[in-house]
Amino acid sequence: MKDLTGRALNMAQMRGASYADVRIVKRDVQRIAVKNGKVEGLEQDETQGFGVRVIVNGAWGFASSSRLEGKEMDRIVAQAIAIARASAMGKSRDVNIGAPISVQGSYVTPIKIDPFTVSMAQKIDLLLKADAEMRRVPGVKVARAEMAFVRENKIFASTEDSLIDQELVESGCGIVALATDLQTGEVQVRSYPNAGGRNQVTRGYEFVLEQKLAENAARVGEEAVALLKADACPSYDAATIILDSSQLALQVHESCGHPIELDRVLGSEAAYAGTSFLTPEKLGRFRYGSEVVNITADATIVGGLGTFGYDDEGVPAQKTEIVRNGIFVGYLTSRETAQELKLGQSNGTMRADGWSRTPIVRMTNVSLMPGTWAVADLIADTDDGIWMETNRSWSIDDKRLNFQFGTELAWEIKGGKKTRMLKNATYTGITPEFWNACDAVGNEASWVVWGTPNCGKGQPPQIAHTGHGTSPARFRNVRVGVVK
């Protein structure tokens, strides 16, 4: 492979590139899906190819191909060069990626059990057992259980003498029970361990075993059926809510992670993903949340879905403060965007979806750091509130301000105790108002790093895998319930 990367970089320089990098990526994905006692999907997909990124005449060009051979490499380099020259036709300034970065290194996800070596039969048995447990509950209409495993091998080389190889491994699994009552027009879903039936991390098969899918299946089924007859969540203009860890992870993803992407802030995503309310003049000054809100972006957390050794510009993984005691202090950057705001070196968040996409700024593990509250104390300290858990719907505007989330399940809290189950709960708010209304965050004992394996951004479309560490947290004066 070194021959191929060297050939690409040499050719790019000979044809006038002031900078070039090449990534060769091979990705294997295994998916197993069981539904209502039948194995519905069993597939193994592999994809490989390379992408070449160049700067010519001060502008970017990128081209990629699935055919890993010398002549095709030459064709793609020439294509990337031609594209860059076309890009330069309307440029207003030259691309500036800052000082050279030269890194030689490697990284392998630390795992105990390689998920690709575990027999298919063993995996299917585990899923079918969980599926059967869910369907044992009268009223469960659809039971679904799934696993997904990813192995990505990638080589990065640049004209700045970087040469990096990485192997990233992911394991994910989950279950979902669906209950319907056509007479009342109700459809209710319960998932475990995360929304939509899958949590995913950069760990081995040991993660799947730890989830104890079958042991949780009956509860999941029972809750789905119970929700059909549960009271609807009332509407309040100003309620106290406690979000469970998994729902809060998505809240962090949408209302903190996306607005701190510096490419959005600087307008690169304006036409598709949108821009951000966290504009440059707010850095270091803006009160994003209350004193108890501390947020980091940390690509080094063991097991986080946004964990790696080096980003796709060859920048080492690192931890960055984003919100310190409620004040907004940091962005997610690329080499180019870091220069634009004179932030020094990139903090290493450029990632591409496979070989065929150019890197863009992506969340790593953007986490709400633990507070001081034991979860039991948090509930006991709440006289009148609503506990909401596991995401069911999510939506936020293009500047990441106005959001609305719905959860699969909610519990009314009265006098410091969970009382009745509630269905169809939603809450809505404006991002900084909401985070300023946070008055208590759960402690380290309840802190979980969740995986979001389906974050969409960019054109052409790219899916990123991100992680979010959260403990349950309490918010005051939140608008609840808009569903009739």
Added chain:
Amino acid sequence: MLGIDKVRELTQQILGMSHADQTEVVFTGTDSALTRFANSQIHQNVAETNTDVRIRVVYGKKIGVASSNDLEPEALKRTLDTARAIAQLQRENPDFQSLPAPQPAQTVQAFVERTANYSPEQRAQIVNVFCKKAKAKNVVAAGAFSTTAFEIAAANSLGVFAYHPGTVADLNTVMMADTGSGYAAHTSADASTINPDALADEAIDKALKSRNPQTIEPGEYTVLLEEHAVEDILNFSAFLAFSALAVQEERSFMKGKLGERVMGENVTLWDDGTASDLIALPFDFEGVPRQKVMLIEDGIARGVVYDTLTAQREGKTSTGHSLPAPNSMGPMAMHLQMAAGNTPKRELIKNVARGIWVTRFWYTRPVHPLKLLITGMTRDGTFLIENGEVTRPLKNLRFTTSYLDALNHVRAISRETKLAYNDWSNASRRMPALLIDGFRFTGVTQ
């Protein structure tokens, strides 16, 4: 692009190597390029050449699927071996009866050579029209312009072989003024149909008119939904309601409603993968010819779309709406159209005393699937309508409303329709603009 002969040879080579009871090969090849612009200049410019071979093998009622984008003979054999190994470890699926047998398919001419040959310079020239016009009007241009050539083939050991080449040119832009923005988009199989001046002017005009937006109280309003907002209604209807699997799993409002009125009398929806005014794909990923399926006719529920498995469950035949195997999503209406009305779009608001004009929706998600209850935001041009005229720009609004309810309150439908293409799902839609009463807005953004 390999062309029909090489693709046929490739699929036959794989079928010949397989000793399974039944084998299916789906081939896709893509040459695509995209030029992205922001801050009134090109900032991302990319190209991709890719192929994919997806192999499904069947032993009795055991099925395995594997795919690879490596077309070398040893890679194809490895992929086939993986699919075989998976199938042999598989449990029997009692619902499975057979892969589909060959059926005569309609050929649709959807490949435009000039789109396939579009160069980065040609894309840059069109993008520069947007950037220059934006600078002249003191707004900022952003957007993306993609040109794609693709070929798809489905073959199986029962004799199916279907091949289709096509092209797509897709351009969208958001023009941003200091406090407002405007959107315009164009999709066609033929890149030469793009009129960059008209599109730029449309988005700039909207951006300038949407400056200094005001807040309006949430509540129920009559809305003029432009075509790209209506596209979202079609997308969720296809995804949540018009699939046979959704009906079989009792999560679609179509369950038990065939022959009954479920929408307003003025609503007619159908799916037709052979329609030449969409991005046609005349067969599905099992090689079954796509039938034109009437879903809603004059407000009455008429049908849903099937793949082979969901059809066999009901003793029916597939309508040609399969997704690639293995498929837990079920069949999908990928070429949904809504019948046009007879009112010019600009006249739709003539009799609206007070309402809201919506350019497009953003980040829409289901809140309650059975009710088609959806939440999302308006974006890139939201205006107040008063006494039949657009009078003031509004801050973006959140809606939480039932699209099913909305399709029961369509007051008028535009004569014009637009084509839209979704680069995540590859679905294309053709839809008019709609005037709808009682659309429920639940919040405002800053």
